[in-house]
Amino acid sequence: MSMPIAVAAGSAPGALGKAKQQATQADSTVAENWELVRAAQRGDTAAFATLYNRHVDSVFRYVLLRVGDRHLAEDVTSETFLRALRRITSISYQGRDVGAWFTTIARNIVFDHVKSSRFRLEIVTDEVAEPGTGPGTAPGPEQQVISRTTNDELLRCIADLGDDQRECIILRFIQGYSVSETAAIMQRNEGAVKALQHRAVRRLAKLLPRSIR
The missing domain is CATH 1.10.1740.10 (RNA polymerase sigma factor, region 2, helix turn helix motif)
Structure with a gap:
């Protein structure tokens, strides 16, 4: 599955300014x-x-x-x-x-x-905020993949992940914690969290309905 990473022409300055303001x-x-x-x-x-x-x-x-x-x-x-x-x-x-x-x-x-x-x-789907509404940084390619799903679809897929991958996705993309914060919570180093996140997103990409890949 390909992940969109390009920013539309002319929109980068505004996006960067917004990200800086959010930070x-x-x-x-x-x-x-x-x-x-x-x-x-x-x-x-x-x-x-x-x-x-x-x-x-x-x-x-x-x-x-x-x-x-x-x-x-x-x-x-x-x-x-x-x-x-x-x-x-x-x-x-x-x-x-x-x-x-x-x-x-x-x-x-x-x-x-x-x-x-x-x-x-x-997985309980109500009372759960929209993905990516936590205190983290501006959306990246992986966040874009997750944000394109509905709560129900996303949470059903997360339920099929292994325990560590599931918790990594929850902390990073639903709670919005940074890599360093996620590493501290999971008691792992940042490199391990990045690798776990990468594997979890790849696994999610396979689990997501074909229509939103």
Whole structure:
């Protein structure tokens, strides 16, 4: 399958300007989030409440895609922020948004659930945002492939991926995390994540309906 990579003539400056603006806004949001973390570490409960409001939907979406059950996803999301509140004084800025830290906590709770019970992934298609609406960078060729699908089609295909490939796709293209953030969450190096992403997208390309390839 060929992936569109060319930018139409005359549109590149506007696209580059928009990408730069998005990057600046993302950097500003990351800085604001870490200011809130530092305030929460000083005991400001309102600051943690703001962090919760900013990230709860993203964490819930990630968990829902992993466990496929709304009630369980709600429980895991609640436990995620309870653990985060208990551990807020232990974290410091490491070059990525605090949202990646919340997602890492959620991921560990999901793993605990998987190990302690019989578990089968069931993709739930409602309550899941459109692909690529997370805090990541401007769409690249792989994002374009994913963005051309509908939620239902995409999520059905993701369900057929292996565990690691599925999580990589969720983190990179649905949650919108960068390669470095995804690597930190998955506890892998960036090269491994890039290779996993490449294999996952190739696999998705084969699974997607022929009409949207």
